[in-house]
Amino acid sequence: MATAIKVENLSKIYRLGEIGTGTISRDIERFVKTKILKQDDPFLRIGETNDRATKGFSDLVYSLKDLNFEIEQGDAVGIIGRNGAGKSTLLKILSRVTSPTTGKINIKGRVASLLEVGTGFHPELTGRENIYLNGAILGMRKREIDRKLDEIIDFSGVERYIETPVKRYSSGMYVRLAFAVAAHLESEILIVDEVLAVGDAEFQKKCLGKMGEVSKGQGRTVLFVSHNLSAVSSLCKKGFFLKNGEAVLGINNIEKCISSYQKGGPSSCIWEGEIFSSNGLLKLYKALIKTESNDMVFTNDADLTIEFYYQVIKKENRHLRILFNIETQDNVVCFSSGMFIPCVNEGFFVAESVIPKNILNKRIYNITARVDYPAESIYIEQQHFLSFELHVLKNHSYGIVFENEPNGLIHLPLKYQIRDYIF
Amino acid sequence: MHSSKEDIAKEWDLTIEPQTSFFELNLKDVWRYRDLLWMFVKRDFVSFYKQTILGPLWFFIQPLFTTIIYTFIFGGLANLSTDGLPQPLFYMAGITAWNYFADCITKTSTVFKDNANIFSKVYFPRLIMPLSIVASNLVRFGVQMFLLFMMMGYYAAHNASFTITHAILLFPVLVILMALLGLGLGLIITALTTKYRDLAFLVTFGIQLLMYTTTVIYPLSSAPEKYKILISLNPMTGIIEAFRFAFLGQGQISINTLGYSTLFTIVVMVLGILIFNKTEKTFVDTV
Numbered sequence: 044m045a046t047a048i049k050v051e052n053l054s055k056i057y058r059l060g061e062i063g064t065g066t067i068s069r070d071i072e073r074f075v076k077t078k079i080l081k082q083d084d085p086f087l088r089i090g091e092t093n094d095r096a097t098k099g100f101s102d103l104v105y106s107l108k109d110l111n112f113e114i115e116q117g118d119a120v121g122i123i124g125r126n127g128a129g130k131s132t133l134l135k136i137l138s139r140v141t142s143p144t145t146g147k148i149n150i151k152g153r154v155a156s157l158l159e160v161g162t163g164f165h166p167e168l169t170g171r172e173n174i175y176l177n178g179a180i181l182g183m184r185k186r187e188i189d190r191k192l193d194e195i196i197d198f199s200g201v202e203r204y205i206e207t208p209v210k211r212y213s214s215g216m217y218v219r220l221a222f223a224v225a226a227h228l229e230s231e232i233l234i235v236d237e238v239l240a241v242g243d244a245e246f247q248k249k250c251l252g253k254m255g256e257v258s259k260g261q262g263r264t265v266l267f268v269s270h271n272l273s274a275v276s277s278l279c280k281k282g283f284f285l286k287n288g289e290a291v292l293g294i295n296n297i298e299k300c301i302s303s304y305q306k307g308g309p310s311s312c313i314w315e316g317e318i319f320s321s322n323g324l325l326k327l328y329k330a331l332i333k334t335e336s337n338d339m340v341f342t343n344d345a346d347l348t349i350e351f352y353y354q355v356i357k358k359e360n361r362h363l364r365i366l367f368n369i370e371t372q373d374n375v376v377c378f379s380s381g382m383f384i385p386c387v388n389e390g391f392f393v394a395e396s397v398i399p400k401n402i403l404n405k406r407i408y409n410i411t412a413r414v415d416y417p418a419e420s421i422y423i424e425q426q427h428f429l430s431f432e433l434h435v436l437k438n439h440s441y442g443i444v445f446e447n448e449p450n451g452l453i454h455l456p457l458k459y460q461i462r463d464y465i466f
Numbered sequence: 467m468h469s470s471k472e473d474i475a476k477e478w479d480l481t482i483e484p485q486t487s488f489f490e491l492n493l494k495d496v497w498r499y500r501d502l503l504w505m506f507v508k509r510d511f512v513s514f515y516k517q518t519i520l521g522p523l524w525f526f527i528q529p530l531f532t533t534i535i536y537t538f539i540f541g542g543l544a545n546l547s548t549d550g551l552p553q554p555l556f557y558m559a560g561i562t563a564w565n566y567f568a569d570c571i572t573k574t575s576t577v578f579k580d581n582a583n584i585f586s587k588v589y590f591p592r593l594i595m596p597l598s599i600v601a602s603n604l605v606r607f608g609v610q611m612f613l614l615f616m617m618m619g620y621y622a623a624h625n626a627s628f629t630i631t632h633a634i635l636l637f638p639v640l641v642i643l644m645a646l647l648g649l650g651l652g653l654i655i656t657a658l659t660t661k662y663r664d665l666a667f668l669v670t671f672g673i674q675l676l677m678y679t680t681t682v683i684y685p686l687s688s689a690p691e692k693y694k695i696l697i698s699l700n701p702m703t704g705i706i707e708a709f710r711f712a713f714l715g716q717g718q719i720s721i722n723t724l725g726y727s728t729l730f731t732i733v734v735m736v737l738g739i740l741i742f743n744k745t746e747k748t749f750v751d752t753v
Contacts (some may be wrong), residue, residue, distance in 0.1 A: 049478075057751065135750070139482060139589040142747040148482040159587040167513040176509055179502040180588055208516070 044115045046151065047264040048137070052148035053110040053130050055288075059146065060142040106132045108288045110146070116231070119258035119265040121279035121297055123304050129288040130268045134158060134234050137266070152231025152264070155181060159236070161221030166210035170201060170220055173209050177224045191227045198253075199223035200246075204333055219246055232264045233257055256277055261431050272301055272434055273405065289355045301434060302340050314428040320414075320421045325363075326354040327414055327423045332431055343405070343454065344437040347398040349429075353414055355387045361419070363387045365394050369403070370427070377408070377452045403455040407432040492743075496591045506598035506662045511605055513707045525609040529565060547688040549716040552626045556714070558614050560682035563644065563709045566607040567702055568673050570648025573599045575655035575669045578749050585750060592740070592746040596653060600645050607641070618713070629715035631707060636724075640709050647701060647731045653738030656747040681706050686718045698723055707745040 107129045114120055122130050138156030163180040164173050164196065174195055178188040188195075196202050199220045201212070209217055233250050236256065255278055256267040269275050275282070275297065282300030284291045292300055313331040320326075329352035335345050351365055365383035382394065410429040415422030441449055515521040533554050540546045541553035546558035574596040578585065581595055621628065659666045677683075680700040686707055689697055697703055704723030711717035 128690070135586075136482065139480075140586055141750040143484050145480065145484055149478040150480040150482070151478055154480070156588065162587040163584050165509050166515055167516040168509060172509075172512070176505045178503040179499070179589060182499070182590065183501075185501040186506075 047116040047118070048111050048114040048151075049149045050110055051147045051149075053107055053133075053136070054144050054317065055107040055129075055136060056103050056104060056142075056144040057132075059107045062224070077397070092465050105288045107143075107285075110290050111230060112283065112290060112294050114264060114266070116151070116264055117258070117262040118281055119214075119276035119279040120266045120269065120294065120394035121282045121300070122266060122285065123270075123275060123282060123300060124285035127258075128285040130285055131158070131236060132288075133285070134236050134266065134268060138234050143222060150232065152304065153182070153229075154234060155225070155228040156234035157181075157222075157225045157236065158234070160218050160225070164363070165207055167208055169208055169303075170199075170205040170212070171196075173220065174224055177221065178228075181225060181228055187229065195223045195227050198226060198249075200322060208439045215246070222246075222250055226250070226257075230263070232266070235268045236268045237270060243368045252269075255417060271281060272304075276301060276434075312429065312431055314425075316428075318423050318425060320423050321419055324355070324357045324359070325414060325416075325421065325423060326356060327412070327425065328352055328354060330410075330412060330429055332410065332429050336399070341431050341433045341438050343403055343433060344400055346400050347403075349398065349410070351397050351412060351414070352391070353390050354391050358389045359387055359416065361386075361416045363414070364417050365412070365414050367396075367410055370409045371409060371452065372407050375452065377403070401456050402453050403450060404451055405431050405433050478602075480547040492591060496597075499590050499594050500692070502507045502590060503594050503598045503601065504661070505600040506595070507605070510602035522609065525606050526613055526751050529558065529561050529610050529613060532561050536683060538560070546684050549685040549687060551623050551628055551716050554709070555614075555617055555621055555626070555628060556685075556716075557683065558617055559710050560706055562610045562614050563640075563706050564677055564682045564702065565610065566603060566641075567644045567648045567705075568594070568677070569603045569606065570600050570645055571652045572653075572669060572673060573603065574649055574652025576646075576666065577652070577656045578660045578745070579656070579666070582750070593742065596656070596742075598651055599652075600649050604641075604645070608671055614713070615633050617684070618633070628713075631712055631715050633712035633719055636708060638714055640705055640712070643705055643727055643731050644702075647705075649709075650731065650734035650736075652740035654734070657738075657741040660745055660749040675703075676700065679718075685710075685716065702725040703727075 074186060110133070118395065122133065124130050132141075134156065135158065137150075138154060138158060140156075140158070142161050161177065161179055165176060168176065171192075174192065175185070176189055179185070194203055199216075199219055199222075201216045204212060204216060208218070212220070233254075251274055254265060254267065257263050258278070265279070267275065267279060279297050281294050282292075282297035283294055284300040284304050292303060312333065313329075315329050316327075318327045332347060332349050334341060334347060341347065349367065351367075353365075355363075363384045364381055365384070368379045369377045371377060380396065382396070384394075408431055409427040409428045411424070412428065413422055413424045415424075475590065496617060499605055518524060520527070536557040537553045541557070559729040577596050577599065580724075585592065618628070618630075638641040655669055677699060680702045681689075681697065684695060686694065686703065704720075707717040708719045708724055
């Protein structure tokens, strides 16, 4: 297979804080030192990584640091990483929206990038006019759009509104039309940023299907950024895991990248803070969810432990309850559970509970908790303060699993018995 | 197999590198995106009068009222000379030419800021955008020229004294000069304002002040001798004078003033494109 994209020593440096006053003097200093005296850039310290959560020394950070990789023609590569890891920066550089600070990228073939749906749509123009405008912005020739117009309108499913200005469209229709244009680009390389977060389920499925068709059927190269790990893993064979601007595994197997990403632990597996009840006598200060092996890779073949850390500030002669819900991202409660603690004393406590294995299905779950004295209206409630993704479903009884299988909020590996049936 | 891979590797379609030289213009790319330029022009035109009652008539109203007011203030009250031409005709000619130049410069001078949203999401040769602005202003200019012709027709029917001269053959050259001059200055300003916004404040009222240093509201012939050189330093002076001479038969046209304007335009244009080209690669990070 030939190489479609070759990236060498790619770095991108951003300056934090405000750009504006005081930069002329800095620009001049930088110019004199680097261009005339040929010294190192005084404002670039070596070794500063881009972790948005920690405080750095310099206000220049590496958004991307020393990336080297090659992508083969026809590969679908999923780029994953936390917010601010540099995913979008990488896509922006590849699509020539901004240029790298150092390094070199060689690309073979035409690049079409979809960093945002509906870039350049003009609200006053009709759907048809916007198809032409948007298509041209994305690099299509007029003839090309003429040829594909019917197909685009058909794919978008907004035929009835095609002569209406897009400002009258619902946001869903707007996105449908925009994606339909982008989906019909003829390019060897397709770059897609998180754009599927909008639109209804049916349309998202259609988009993913189209992208799958593009990469598998037509042999085009696809780069896809998403936080939707199951979409990434179903669409892409290979992955690229970015952490603070650095490539952790290079181009690698997608499953490996995803488990490595999850090991890095989405920070929402542990919550720390301080919430008091309305009378100030009860405090919730920590909660966490963990796996047996503590590696933060959640699978359905291992028990999950949930811990709630709370403080009773004044002894009460009442019953204390701790309740929690396991919810999907659409706020559907999969199940709830709770415990009842009679006559609490003062002090710090931890309530631990275990969600047994072989219950949850693969999906992202949020946890909502409530600590209260049920007889009074004294309570602490914290919504969605923990979340975790059960990604790999082991121990399922399906044998072969297709996309979006198994369905259901929970998945139970029930026992089956096969008997001969005699008439 | 290995060698074939090497062979392919040499035929990259695109190389992205941080430092680009001043002279890497990529005009081929601009040509490839020519359809987009046309789409932008169409968009500007259509969206301009959507949801208005008068529609394209608005293109007429602004120059018409400006002419009326100039006729009243500079002609009626200040009694400035118009070289014997009917006052509305004199002002209309000046305003039409100046407006085109001024529109080109003001609209292109904010092209990075106004389009940051599009530019930060998709690549196309950035030069397309200012070019499309100049082209869509041409539509507006055309409409205003039409207004000027109607006025000329009216005055011809009433036996007013003006003559169309051979210099009318220069008209396309004059339009190109105005367009490129406005474009070039606009490109320089927009490139400089991505990082330091100060210049943007200067543009709007600077353009207005500049109008008084050229011959929109007075003829060059009526200017005192000692200011003539100063007025001629404005590259638009030569162009407006020639424009007025071409259509109305009054104005000082000479190879010197036109040559100066042309030279000035070329220098500004080259400078503008080079600076713009340099800025477009990273402006997304600084705008």
